[in-house]
Amino acid sequence: MRITMTTPAPDDVVSLAETLDGWQLDGGPLQLHPGDLGWFSMRGIEATASAMRVWLREGRPVAIGLLDGDDLLRLGIAPPALDDGELAAAIARSVADPSRGVLPAGVVSVEARGADALAACLIGAGWGTGDPWVPLHRDLSDPVEATPLRVEVVEGDLVEPWSEVHFSAFRGGEFTDAVRGRMVHNWQTMAAGPLYDRARSLLGRDEAGTPVAAAAVWSAGHGRPGLIEPLAVRRGQQGKGFGRAMTLACASVLRDLGASSATVCAEASNPAAVATYASAGFTAAPEVPDLRRHA
Ligand SMILES: CC(C)(COP(=O)(O)OP(=O)(O)OC[C@H]1O[C@@H](n2cnc3c(N)ncnc32)[C@H](O)[C@@H]1OP(=O)(O)O)[C@@H](O)C(=O)NCCC(=O)NCCS
Incomplete structure (x- = not known):
């Protein structure tokens, strides 16, 4: 099934945050949280929308990204799609090609905790690992x-x-x-x-x-x-x-x-x-x- 990528309009940010709400699961990977969008919104909701990228399958979001700075894409992925090879390949294509408007050429990072299929795709394409993070919960x-x-x-x-x-x-x-x-x-x-x-x-x-x-x-x-x-x-x-x-x-x-x-x-x-x-x-x-x- 075809996966497309889009940059949302400011009016779509709240419903995308609500989609991210549903992807937050106890015991699941600590991935992009709606609060990350909220914290980013210090720059304004228009800037927040401009910094977001959404991957859709049949019109429904399956991955939501936030460009947090020039060289970092932080991702949330719908839990059932964490091992989805087709989605992983689509995201990998989007981040590999600077002309798609996700990440620039050169040294860049993707934060995608728990996204094993995407990690395998990117490592297979020659990516390595970057800064280590410690997820914590209470x-x-x-x-x-x-x-x-x-x-x-x-x-x-x-x-x-x-x-x-x-x-x-x-x-x-x-x-x-x-x-x-x-x-x-x-x-x-x-x-x-x-x-x-x-x-x-x-x-x-x-x-x-x-x-x-x-x-x-x-x-x-x-x-x-x-x-x-x-x-x-x-x-x-x-x-x-x-x-x-x-x-x-x-x-x-x-x-x-x-x-x-x-x-x-x-x-x-x-x-x-x-x-x-x-x-x-x-x-x-x-x-x-x-x-x-x-x-
Ligand atoms: C992280 C931060 C909030 C900690 O605040 P703090 O008031 O220094 O922490 P506390 O005094 O309450 O210490 C809490 C525990 O951490 C330990 N700790 C504090 N600094 C430490 C250090 N540099 N190395 C190892 N342990 C340390 C303390 O020993 C204490 O352990 P204990 O309760 O088991 O005895 C503070 O250092 C800070 O504001 N840092 C800059 C901003 C930042 O990094 N925020 C966190 C981003 S995720």
Whole structure:
């Protein structure tokens, strides 16, 4: 059956996120989550749609991709199609040929966890492996232990401290007015967009009331795995248990949103992140490398 690839219109993004919801399964591979689209939507819903690629069979999505940067395609594949050789070959053709508008020539990566047929196709075409990732999950059947942090859901005036903590953790350096303005604008774009009703941004304060931790959680609907993206502890405040405490808060909020489990994927090269999630009761699955075309 013929498989086609398309770039969706902005109006299609929500229904594609809902399709991705249905592909999130406890015990399944941790692949592209609707929360990844939501987090990307800081750039606006038009930019999100432009960065998406959808593979259709008989008009129905069987794979959804997000171009996360110039050289990385992150994929979600319908669970029944994970071993589908025809789909794998179609995706492999799409990513091999720069003229198809998916990936450029040269060094590029595809994140497609659990997509064994696609991995076999790309490896067969000379691809190798790239950065290793550690998928982690925590079952949410039982209530989550209380967090020692004071945690607030972010809106209004809290967007600025949330952005500052995030910037401190991931970038560091001076939080200039220009950076503040850009980050607050991006958060507001995300929050005003059509994907944010599935999310909560959280700000954690220490005993003195100082903002020390920032995170966001994303639901894929009731009874499905939710996602933590991102998690951040202010530089200078790391190593004091705030990361573990914020992770517990994230898990608890996801449980309140109806998630069956909390999931996250950490770079294997980020031992602090892996240790933090493990410390908050997450179980690590074996490392999974991206697929990479080295030239
Ligand atoms: C990852 C991060 C959130 C951890 O926050 P933190 O406040 O430093 O973590 P905690 O102090 O709560 O530590 C939690 C556990 O991780 C361990 N840990 C912390 N840093 C570690 C490191 N560099 N190497 C190994 N273990 C480490 C702690 O010993 C602790 O273990 P324990 O509870 O079993 O004693 C923080 O380092 C950060 O913001 N990093 C930059 C952003 C980032 O990488 N986010 C995660 C992306 S997936």
